Amino acid sequence: MYVTMDRYENDWDVVKRGWDAQVLGEAPYKFKSALEAVKTLRAEPNANDPYLPPFVIVDDSGNAIGPVLDGDAVVTINFRADRMVMLAKALEYADFDKFDHVRVPKNRYAGMLQYDGELKLPSRYLVSPPEIERTSGEYLVKNGIRTFACSETVKFGHVTFFWNGNRSGYFDETKEEYVEIPSDSGITFNVAPKMKALEIAEKARDTILSGRPGTCQPAKW
Known part of the structure; x- marks a missing residue:
């Protein structure tokens, strides 16, 4: 940390x-x-x-x-x-x-693995990373269901990259919305354990009240 x-x-x-x-x-x-x-x-x-x-x-x-x-x-x-x-x-x-x-x-x-397949980083690795297919996010989008993912910077990959089977980007930009709340740099989580939970909750609330159907994945703990 x-x-x-x-x-x-x-x-x-x-x-x-x-x-x-x-x-x-x-x-x-x-x-x-x-x-x-x-x-x-x-x-x-x-x-x-x-x-x-x-x-x-x-x-x-x-x-x-x-x-x-x-x-x-x-x-x-x-x-x-x-x-x-x-x-x-x-x-x-x-x-x-x-x-x-x-x-x-x-x-x-x-x-040990290639940590980012899109950046090809690192270029040398010992074990090929697993291919994760048919994730929940992909399934929802391909069935016409809008999705919404929101988190702060240090947890953003949990609700995008990891959630989508170690893939960056969208399956379908017309049906997905990703929102990143900037993390506070230099403030450790043991000092500010609430992190950006309030801002994430407010953004999720606003999205739900907007009438756009979707799913929300707040900060993962």
Whole structure:
């Protein structure tokens, strides 16, 4: 939630914190072991696992022992494709400009899966992604039923991409409406757990009252 993986290009600072630690070997905290790191950081006031700050494990000279270097192989493994796409762009795109890489190691990068079939990202992957056919959204639209999907940025893929079997875009733009409510960048969910629930509810209410028949998929928890 705080280091390496964000979603839908909502907060590139999250990815940069991970890049600095994992690739450059630079972080605000340095420890001799992962056990020491977790015990120390968990002891901080209001600490919880998803929001622990970045740290690196160092040798006796204070140098990071595991930065990504030229010649390394990198494999990213995560069940959630939306959590991997931004990092995959940072690792693979030659024209990446969302933050300063400082150093780009020459390595061979692969994902466990191809996380975005339309972007073909990453270009190398270990397991072909499953093809999900005849989803509920596709079924409804092909039977002439209008659909409405609304969520905030960090959950938008739940009601569009995932809901449609890992496909972006529409099956039929004349029968589907997708509405994205921008998420508040930099505000963590443990501080603002209601997120954009009120705005999503209001948009869903307005759509229902407009008289256009459809289905609503609010923020997924």
